[in-house]
Amino acid sequence: MSQPLTLTRPQKAAAILVAMGKPSASRLLKFFKQEELKALIEGARLLRTIPQADLERIVAEFEAEFTEGAGLLDSADKMDTILNESLSAEEMNALMGGKKPEVAAGAPPIWPELEKLDPSRLGTFLSREHAQTAAMVLSKLSPAAAAKVLLTLENPQRNVIIARMVTLTNVPETATRIVESQLRTHVLAETSSKDNAAGQARVASMLNEMDKSELEEVMRDMESSGIPDLAAIKARLFAFEDVLLLDQKARVALFDGLSSELVTVALRGAEPQVVEAALSSIGARSRRMIESELGQGSQNVQQKDILQARKEIAATAIRMAREGAFDLPATQPAEAA
Template sequence: MMDFEDFGGALTDKPLSQAEKAAAVLLAMGKNVAGKLLKFFTQAELQAIIAAAQTLRTIPPNELAQLVNEFEDLFTEGAGLMDNAKVIESILEAGLTPEEVDSLLGRRMAFQSYEESIWDRLQEADPDFIATFLTREHPQTVAYILSMLPSVFGAKVLLKLPDGQRADIMNRTVNLKNVNPKAAQIIENKVVDLITEIEREKNSVGPMKVAELMNELTKPDVDTLLNSLEEISQDAVAKVRPKIFLFEDILLMPQRSRVLLLNDISGEVLTMALRTSSSQLRESVLSSISPRSRRMIESDLQVEMPGTNPREIAIARRAIAQEALRLAGSGQIILKDPEAQAEGAAA
């Protein structure tokens, strides 16, 4: 690490601070050389240099010569000290990544942030929902949107489109030319409206409250209630079902999320929750824990416990489901893998 103190003692005229001395030397030597030195400073030191460069006073050549010492051959009078802020920015760009420069200068890439807020946030939605939205749009618009979506999510949406439209949209996407900026802006405004609709639906109080109530019930009770609700309104079921997570839905979780969830669940709770469970669900849980824990739980499950209270099993399962909801709420796990959801619903 290069310390500010390495630049010597106070000079003539108004004494420069250590950060000002560092800024003066960097400005004098040019961005290519100065950029190579940046890695020897801490981030706090770089921020201090930037601040000093923006208010740096005029430095006479003789005073600057004392600062640069061994770099005096690189110094020429008037070496960019008239526009210190721009010069120090160019030096930073020569030695640091764009993200590091933005962080130090306190600026954000607004356009990039905007793009991410549209296309990356859109992939949080249900592919079926997005496909339904796209079927109402012109095929060329659909092609543009698919070209902008993250590849994995875009592929899922493509498969949800009607068979008769899929080939045409793929052909349009392959042959997509540079889109007129005004047309792109109109499409992106529609996507922003769609995201707003998705988020409004996601945060709707009614479906969330019903889902919270059902999350306290057993799977047979939930299935009965959903079937009754479906007779009245399939739309209401479509809003509520994605917010419901029961112990049995562990089958629908991505493996990595399942491992993270079960890692901190005690063996006693897992053993109780797995009693009377299906062999498929049992294997899904046991394959996500350590071999040692698996052996212990399998040994406990082999012991018949005719006196086990079904309520104790329900409590254990609910505890695991609630922990899954908590972890999902903090963004640590994914509750339902879209590819496994259809298979799990049919099981």
């Protein structure tokens, strides 16, 4: 019977990483310190082939199940492949030359930039990453930004990440730099080329300055022309008449902060259902006052003042929705008309 191999701890770790294969091993390499990666490289270079029985013994020591499909492995070559495909050339040079990887000169801080992203975009990226990576990234964000990203993740994964954040200690600088590099490449770079949110907001702001009939005409033209991202633009639109599309809680929140004078002017000449939707969202005393004013007619009120009051209320609704008070309905002008 052949004697079992006598391996150092770095050699055992290298053997297990090789048995795991490149995808899984690459994810784990992010969490090794610089000196640990050096030890792995040196350990792997001293290996040749590992019999199945010895590999199973090593795996048992680590209480993991990585033996399926593992056989005789050329450990040194495979470790080189894993490292080369997981780390950049600069990072590999840093490992072998004793230098720390450096962030490109003049690169802006990454964490404030991540906080500006749509939470779902960052959440989608983190959902594909190891829970420890996600925990580290969220720990670098402000509590408010981290909470929004966390809520975009599915519950089982969310709980695992929270548990990791509770026990997270100081992250090695090398690991932090590697994660930052990946975020710059796969999140910020992609965002700068594909994120059209700013353009959608500009178009929506322009359209929100139009009255209902003008908006309907322009929207019909945009639909017939096949303008891209039309649904996203619609979701940012809101006209005074769209108070009908808000639920009662949102209407109450909207009209609660508006003056009776402004609401009275905006309701002059409005459709009965719009008037009722607004009046049902305010207090009884204010309602009686406004109804009394509306009963006196609109002969002395100019149309431009009515339109301005309605735009002011619509702008308030858009601002409150942007601040998270409620969600705007996806406006469909032709149908609402």
